[in-house]
Amino acid sequence: MRAILFLSLMMLGALGFSQTTTSGTVVDHNNEPVPGANVIIVGKAVGAVSDFDGNFTLKTSETPPFQLKISSIGYTDTTVDVTSNNEKITIVLDESHTMLDEIVISASRTPERLFESPVSVERFGLKEIQNTTSASFYGGLENLKGVDVNTNSLTFQSINTRGFASFANTRFMQLVDGMDNSSPALNFVLGNLVGMNDLDVQSVEILPGASSALYGANAFNGILFMRSKSPFDFQGISSYLKTGITSQEAAGDNEYYDIGIRAAHAFSDKLAVKASFSFMEGTDWYAVSEEDLTNPGFTRTDPAYDGLNIYGDEVSTVLNFDTLAGLPPGTVGSALVSRTGYSERDLNSYDAQSVKFDGAIHYRPFADDFEIIYNGRVGRGSTIYQGANRYYIDGFSLQQHKLEFKNNNFFIRGYITAENAGDSYDTRFAGINVNRRWKGDTEWFTDYATTFIGAKLGVGTGVQLDDASAHAAARAAADTGRLIPGTPEFEATFNSVISDGDLTTGARFIDNTKLRHVDANYNFSHLTEDFADIQVGGSYREYELNSQGTIFTDMDGAIPYAEYGLYTQLQKKFMDERIKFTGSVRYDKNELFDGFVSPRASLTYTVGENRNHNFRGSFQTGFRNPTTQDLYIGLNAGRALLVGAAEDNLDRYVVDVPLSTNGAALVGSSTVTMTGRDAYENAYSATSVEQGAPAAVNTPLVKPEKVTALELGYRGQLGQVVIDISGYYNDYQDFISQKIVLAPKYGEAGDGGLSLLALQNGDYQPFNVYTNSLADITSYGVTAGLEAQVFGNFDFGVNYTFSDFDFDETSDPDFQPQFNTPKHKVKASFGNSELFENFGFNINYRWTDGYLWENSFATGDIPSFSVLDAQVNYSVPSIKSIFKLGASNLLGEEYVTAVGTGYIGSQFYLSWTINN
Structure with missing residues (x-):
């Protein structure tokens, strides 16, 4: 079917092959090439991008004369005339007068200057990707202000903003070309394990904080947007080769390598295709702690020893x-x-691997901005995931297929995400x-x-x-x-x-869950520009849970359920466009819960003769539906049974549990049958039992959680110095949480007799239940950053983040907030991309305050740590290559970001990138 589609588009594209060829070079005032400059025909969605040497070739069916618009981040846009075929031109770009001219899309679903964004946005573009000190662009995101990265393993890093972090980070969304990159069954992203190839990334944007008004459920703590390069704009073949070692005290020194290639070609101004592939392999960080957190000081010689790893x-x-x-x-x-x-x-073999393939066909039937895109992404990898237990994710695969129709004013896209757990198992x-x-x-x-x-x-x-x-x-x-x-x-x-999917006898988990998603947006600004910019949109999503009873209670077949949402947004500028108002509202409905309305409003005010100071304030709301696991999990995690809180799940989960000798004599059987309903309706609070005063509890079923967020911020430029400061305050309602309850194996909780005897005999079953906290929970923080050019053309940046939270512990003694975020963080960078001809360097430093890590696997204190990353690079224009020598954690001071993971050592690498 795909081959037929491809051939059909090729035949249609052949009808509009180019008649006009224009070539040239883009340079700055020092006659240095400007790579990555966009060269676009004015009024058309047809163009090219300058290569490593600033050269470009544009082929089009447009007949001269016409105009070209040339733009590049850090430079002022310019326009030139093309008057004849085969014309060769040289374009000189002026450096822009502001360092805030970068264009972002995420904040308002429409292109706008970063300077005027109504909310906080962090951007990571081509320049930052090229200069990152990390071995990959994804690792480099850790150096952005306000961004937390919890390292699960070498190939699994979990990104978060504004607190309440975990490896199963269901409060933070990741979009790749508009597709939700999270696992359909787990509802969180496995880092960049099955994400994007470094060569195909055009830009990355991080939108901290609640964003449900535009992006719906799960856009709760923030969103990571990744956009790939269009084959119309970025053509040719690029490749990279990285190799080096990972060094850890527990694992020793181990080789790793990472290779990638990208190929793109525009057959005409109607048809373009691209494909990319990458392969990474190495050795993961060993987790070797033998500490007994339950019984501090115990060693393997103690009879009740329970070691962490x-x-x-x-x-x-x-x-x-x-x-x-x-x-x-x-x-x-x-x-x-x-x-x-x-x-x-x-x-655990500790083999870390990531294999990614991406292919796309872009078709513009009218050689204008209307475009039809098929995009297929397939990723496969092996990594370690830490949730309730430690899991070796072996041969996990995720594939996404998207069909999208769009132009400058609208898009409609549909995609399917399917995953396969491969040979993964619970260690x-x-x-x-x-x-x-x-x-x-x-x-x-x-x-x-x-x-x-x-x-x-x-x-x-x-x-x-x-x-x-x-x-x-x-x-x-x-x-x-x-x-x-x-x-x-x-x-x-x-x-x-590990081949057996029954946890009473084996360890494997099976997962073939699917997600189907459709969303659309129409921007009426071209029709309503005299009044305001108005957008409307919506989305529909359907889950199909299929774990064959190894994760969910789907022993009798797949479990489907769906949700949908509708939204609108209005933007209006006043007072000579110095004031911009943005207002939006969204309605979402999950078939298992009542609908929810999430509004957002923001105001920005630009001041100064040169319009170089911008103040912003926003009111946002967010909500998060319970995840697939919150609703339908039915899993024995060893220390407790995990039972989802969907009403129909309570009777779906049935388990036989053993009795003590005394209990068997009392009941007349060696086992009893329990259901998920016992967990929610016939149990004692674990805390009360530990305190010697058992209190019966009926746990309410889980429902969506909500947040109200207030943010104030300032962006400004003073000469060569850019300042960005923001503060936020979040107030949560119905915060989704997990609790441990103890269900007696006989008797009724609170009966004052038989159930208390069950507790005394040890005949109780721990359950991990999903509900909403009764506590009043708030979080707040401040982020301040400064960027400047110093000593001529050296780039310097420093930022500070403060994060904290409050909750009334007396209102919910069993609540474990899992804030898992340091109160203080400092990050700094210093570099020069042209220290001398073709030579550059960059240094990143991070200091993180100590903090408490709370999770179902383990709870404990994380000591403060400092990390220094560095790289030097050398360009060889004659072979269109960049060589980079770098190191992450150069000083080798090993650290962890969570209790139970392997200590993070050093990573040294040498890379060779060609024609990117």
Whole structure:
């Protein structure tokens, strides 16, 4: 079908092949080439882009005379006349008088100067991509002000703004050419694992804060916009090769490499195609912490040891040795005992890989701004994800296919996103079930108890051991014959476990979830420009959950549900265009919840004789629908059962749970059946049980959360200095949260009798439930940045971010806010792209304050850290190449951004980029 579409477009495009060719060179006043300059026919969507040497060739069916408009960021636009065919021209661009002339689209869904944006926007363009000190453009986003990046692994970085961060960052949206790049099942983005090729990125914009009025649900904390290069504007073949090492104390020095290629060609001013491919492979950061966060100070010799990056030791039970031996109470005693676990490095290959392909056909049937685009993106990779557990994402793939119709005034696009979890598995359950495949829990704890009792009583030896020696002997006896990592027996069992999708016996999770999305926008500004700029738009999205019961409660087939939204926006300028008002409102409806209206209003005021000072203020609202997991998850995470809060999910999740010896005698069965309804309607607060005063709770089902955001800001230029300051205040309602509750396996919570006996016997089931916090939650912050040219043509920048939050803990004692954001951050940069002919450099420094990390996997303090990145680059125009030597974390001071991940070491690289 795609081949037929391609051939049809080729035949149609052949009807309009070029009759006029114009070529030339774009330079500055020093006669230096200006690469990446846009050369556009005035009044047409036809043009070209200057190459590495500033050269361009434009072919068009337009007959001279006509005009060309030439533009480039940092320069003033200019227009030249073309009077004949095969004309060669030289265009000289003047440096612009302001450093805020960059054009952004995200803030208002329409092109506008960054200087006049009604809200905060961060932009990362071609120059910044070329000069980044990171090994990839995506890593370079960490140096933008107000941006937080939590590093999950080498190929999985999670971007966030304005607090409440996690690796499963469902409050932050990422759009690639208008397509939501998040996983349909997980509802968050896996960094750039299956995102964009460095060579195809034209610009990146980050819009911090609530943006639901234009972008709907999930545009809650902010949006990352990535735009690719059009094959009409950026033609030719480009490639890069990067190689180097990653260095970490735990993993040692390991090679990595990254290659990429992009090819684009315009067959005429009607038809253009492009394709890009990249492949990256390396070794991930090892996670090797053996700290027991539940029992500080415990080591592997302690009977109840539960190490952070040790898996299998989560399986534990209280062994009453006196009862088991029929001895009087107090003779031998009792103890909490856990099984012996495996280190994460024994359960994880740490292979990091990313493979990305992108292809597009652009067709302009009338050789004007009306364009039809087919875009297909396919990504595949391996990485590590930390959620409730640590997961090895092995061979995960995500593909997106889009068909879009657009011109300067409208677009309508539809796309489908489909994912496949590949051979991914849960490392915690890999450890648990490798143990169980070798020896069942009952047999192992029986062996342990028998040996411990004998050692304490001196059976067979006449020597009575102390507790520590008896526990050591008991563990050694119970572990006799245990599978040893690296042996054929272990490998065979391990491979069998990670191929099994039943978490009672295996560790694999299966996911083939799909998302279908359609959105449209029409800008009436060409019709209403005398009054105001007016836009209307809308979107429709449908989920199809399909995990075959390994993540969701979809054992009986896929679970579908849908949502839609409609919005409008008006922009009006007053007082000689010094005041700009922007107002918008959106209505969204998810079939599981009531509809929600989210308005936004902003005002900007430009002052100064040269219009170089701009003040802005905005009122925004945002909302976030519960995610697919919040609604339909049904997953055993080891320490707790995760149950989604959709009404129809409560009875879909059914599980048999074991009883204690006393409980089995009381009930007359070794197991009981529980449902998700027990979690929400028949449970005790975990906190109250820990405090010794059990309190029954009925947990309300989850509903959408809301935020009201206020922002004030200033942008201005004083000579060569640009200042950008903003402050915000967010007030949240119905903040979506997770809580741990304990459901008694018999009795009714609050009955004052049987259920309390269940708690006493240990016959309760921990559930992780999804609901909305009762707490009053607010967050606030300030971001201030300064950019300047110093010492002639050196670029210098420094910025500071303050972030904090408040909530009334007494109103919701079980609420875990998971703000996970440092209170203070400082970032600085210094560089020169032309220190001398063809040679440039750049340095980035980041300091991050310590903060508390709260997550379902682990909670703990993150120490403050400093990171220095640097690169030097050398251009060789004769071969259209740039060579770059760089390092991330040059000083080698290893750090983490979350509890439980591997420490981040250093990354050293050498790259060669050709003709980009």
